[in-house]
Amino acid sequence: MATTIKDVAAAAGVGIATVSRVLSGTGSVSAATRERVLAAARALDYRPSAVGRSLKTRRTGGIGLVVPDVTDPFCAELVAGVLACARSLGEHVLLDAAHGDPEREAAIVDRLVEQRVDGIIALPAGDVAAWESAVRVGCAVVFADRALPALPAVPAVLADDAGGVRALTEYLTGLGHRRVAYLGAAGPGQAPGVRERAFRDTLAGLGLPVHEDLVVAARPERDSAYAAAAGLLQRGTDATAVLAAGHLLGEAAVLVARELDIRVPADVSIAMVDDVPWAELCDPPLTAVARPGHDMGYRACEAVLRDSARRGAHRPVPLPTELVIRGSCGPPRGARGGRRASGDPRGGR
Amino acid sequence: MATTIKDVAAAAGVGIATVSRVLSGTGSVSAATRERVLAAARALDYRPSAVGRSLKTRRTGGIGLVVPDVTDPFCAELVAGVLACARSLGEHVLLDAAHGDPEREAAIVDRLVEQRVDGIIALPAGDVAAWESAVRVGCAVVFADRALPALPAVPAVLADDAGGVRALTEYLTGLGHRRVAYLGAAGPGQAPGVRERAFRDTLAGLGLPVHEDLVVAARPERDSAYAAAAGLLQRGTDATAVLAAGHLLGEAAVLVARELDIRVPADVSIAMVDDVPWAELCDPPLTAVARPGHDMGYRACEAVLRDSARRGAHRPVPLPTELVIRGSCGPPRGARGGRRASGDPRGGR
DNA sequence: GCACAGGATGGAAACGTTTCCAACGTGAGG
């Protein structure tokens, strides 16, 4: 059915080795033969089969990409970066979404290994065993955006989240806020993430107390984020600013504030990590920490191919973030009216 | 280096055919042998090679997906749908972005054909030749979201864009608008798209005139959209409502309106096609026509695999859209006699 | 006790490439 190199060889009246040489450009062939082969290939609509080639060359030219969710703007940006790099390096990309489910992630990784991708890039959900086994069978793996502490040997391309949160915390406190809420902390049983730690450390470094009641736990999912934001903003608005640890948290904060008729930034300032497109569209535009998603994807792709060439030169320098100041943050309410931020009651509106 | 089926066979003391039978579950093997093989496979960390298998079975289990841009929320939604279906059908997905460039698209399609994907799903950019050649060599192709008029033989999964625009147009005129602008028309030399045609037809059907000066051309790209929106809204605001033909156009309209201090919906109503997440976040929340991106992706994936089983049963029924009414549209300014903006039936906050 | 059915098993071919290696001119240098 499908035409193979053999058909082309027969049609051109040459051996298959010659066809291969012509089409791959290697070796030497006379100009006349080359023309004949090319003509035959064109006439027969011949498309070389990558699977035959891959079997022989032991390289598929594919790289696997595992993200939590393609519809997440940050993930999408990162995917775009990987795509861009892959294209420029002549590779293609196998994409799948794990949706935060380690089991699903394990299944995806297994499949990618079976497919013999040249390398895998992942925003890991946490299935340590699957990743271990992947690297054990010799698959190049690079993490992006976040790493797995249990697997320090796997290179990771990270953003300077801590620096971003620090800049944001300093900015808010610099505006006069003394009761800054942190939305998106780790749950009771879990270890705090880098962002939460940066938040706490920055406040501590500034000699300011961390109000534990303002550090609220939330997973980066819409319902969890919304519930947490509602819980935070409903109970008398004693926080004068909210630092959302991710764009889903920020979205929730904006939504809840609007529903509760809390004015931004007059009543409460809001800022978040991740400068997604809608940050500029909402009213007022949201101040955010931009993380270089595209760049991270691009670099992860470079790294995974470099690594697949077996030169494991880790470059653990985190990529810089940028604080993008828009209109959603101002001085704490009452700061200009004589009422000091310290004993600020829940006067509200 | 990598362990193959031969190694497993040797380790288990059986033939490779037996290993294959055990691992693929076909044929009959004694329980004892099965255990021995399984143990050997586990001990050796054996991962069957999909490329070997694909070569023999002539199916790769991969499907190609070509979109304009992964960072576009609608595309991302569609990709997610394809991913979901592919997963449930045991396939994997090769993704690439053409960025509206036919040449790039052709290169991507060529590569996917080389990779011997079981089928290709695409939001085509327009490279007719590449698609023709792909179907000629026997590759199953399904278009999604838009079709290529030059290739009527390729099945397409479409949304009822015309119905959506009609609903939106009727809604706006129903609010009393007589000067509705259409943002995102085809350029001078090009044929109008389905949406523009639906807009015109609906007005005509209502016995209302189409104001040609309010039908402004724009490509669905940020700069083009912004320029068009600025051009439209700056020249005295003679339009009382803007129908944006896509979310990028809608975004531009919102941004320009804010910069020009045009109140929405008091001064001008804005609505758009594509109910992307930020529509709910902006202020006021944007009325939009929701198109089932996820569903379209899912169905396109089903169709392409059905089709690859060579049963080309086209189902050209367009998927329904839904008009999601939020706060960005109200009666035209001055409709109530004075300049009263409050008392809108649709309170835009 | 013997033929036969049928389950279990291994050998080998095939899938479509790439690439090593041998063979075959053919022209040049001795």
Add this chain to the structure above:
DNA sequence: CCTCACGTTGGAAACGTTTCCATCCTGTGC
């Protein structure tokens, strides 16, 4: 005129599977 080098060329092996087919063995029915 012979040899040697070199550019061209084709055969064949290898890559890792699946699967057809033949073989072997164990019961079973007569």
